[in-house]
Amino acid sequence: xxxxxxxxxxxxxxxxxxxxxxxxxxxxxxxxxxxxxxxxxxxxxxxxxxxxxxxxxxxxxxxxxxxxxxxxxxxxxxxxxxxxxxxxxxxxxxxxxxxxxxxxxxxxxxxxxxxxxxxxxxxxxxxxxxxxxxxxxxxxxxxxxxxxxxxxxxxxxxxxxxxxxxxxxxxxxxxxxxxxxxxxxxxxxxxxxxxxxxxxxxxxxxxxxxxxxxxxxxxxxxxxxxxxxxxxxxxxxxxxxxxxxxxxxxxxxxxxxxxxxxxxxxxxxxxxxxxxxxxxxxxxxxxxxxxxxxxxxxxxxxxxxxxxxxxxxxxxxxxxxxxxxxxxxx
Numbered sequence: 324x325x326x327x328x329x330x331x332x333x334x335x336x337x338x339x340x341x342x343x344x345x346x347x348x349x350x351x352x353x354x355x356x357x358x359x360x361x362x363x364x365x366x367x368x369x370x371x372x373x374x375x376x377x378x379x380x381x382x383x384x385x386x387x388x389x390x391x392x393x394x395x396x397x398x399x400x401x402x403x404x405x406x407x408x409x410x411x412x413x414x415x416x417x418x419x420x421x422x423x424x425x426x427x428x429x430x431x432x433x434x435x436x437x438x439x440x441x442x443x444x445x446x447x448x449x450x451x452x453x454x455x456x457x458x459x460x461x462x463x464x465x466x467x468x469x470x471x472x473x474x475x476x477x478x479x480x481x482x483x484x485x486x487x488x489x490x491x492x493x494x495x496x497x498x499x500x501x502x503x504x505x506x507x508x509x510x511x512x513x514x515x516x517x518x519x520x521x522x523x524x525x526x527x528x529x530x531x532x533x534x535x536x537x538x539x540x541x542x543x544x545x546x547x548x549x550x551x552x553x554x555x556x557x558x559x560x561x562x563x564x565x566x567x568x569x570x571x572x573x574x575x576x577x578x579x580x581x582x583x584x585x586x587x588x589x590x591x592x593x594x595x596x597x598x599x600x601x602x603x604x605x606x607x608x609x610x611x612x613x614x615x616x617x618x619x620x621x622x623x624x625x626x627x628x629x630x631x632x633x634x635x636x637x638x639x640x641x642x643x644x645x646x647x648x649x650x651x652x653x
Contacts (some may be wrong), residue, residue: 344402412486415496430521431467437528568602
């Protein structure tokens, strides 16, 4: 490659990095702000958390907020400098651990919520028994958090190498963890089980949910009505669609690479497709706002009260001019 071609390539790469930097900043700030508002709403409205679907949504938002506060800023810093800063193996290891574990936690939580929503709609009596509620709802959500952390502690921190595989000129240090570079079996397991499997569960659970809801609506069964569970269904479909849109392109390309051509669309995947995954994290709070009507009412009421307070007309403390009255003779 000539020096002119190299300069053009570097300039193009720099421009792409600056564009991604500004896009991430524009999406990151409102995502953090909205997340904090939703947390404040849940704290001040504890009764809303009596619904199991809102409890699961809060857990998902908390995991998502940790990603917003840790992994995403690391990516923003990279696109700002166009290189990893600080360029150390320890930093790359911690960065990929946060990125991988938090992303997989979000995927597993979404897959579990998708399955649990069937029980909430079609078998709500299970939630009325305490031990069944813990086994069916709370324990799976806890495992969705514990499993990715344990897996990536082993795969990233305990599976070590000399550290020369990192690429400090690429996002995520090239995502060149030791197990991913040197252990194809473990890398394939990670991709198939930790990334692919949750997406399949999310897709299938949503398709089956729509079919079941439509069938019950057509039968006009009184035990399961569309109007009663419409919000839970729409909430699940909206959030699930966000995850599917963000993850599907990367997973489809990776599947083709695994089965047919290892180099298929590799550069496109590194330059464009991988960044779509960030949309699931950055847009989740915004999607949740539209699915929490109580939250919207709370915000509108707060803004209305603030506007009313500012518009109150108070009496002046100055001299009051009294009207002059004439004595009319009788």
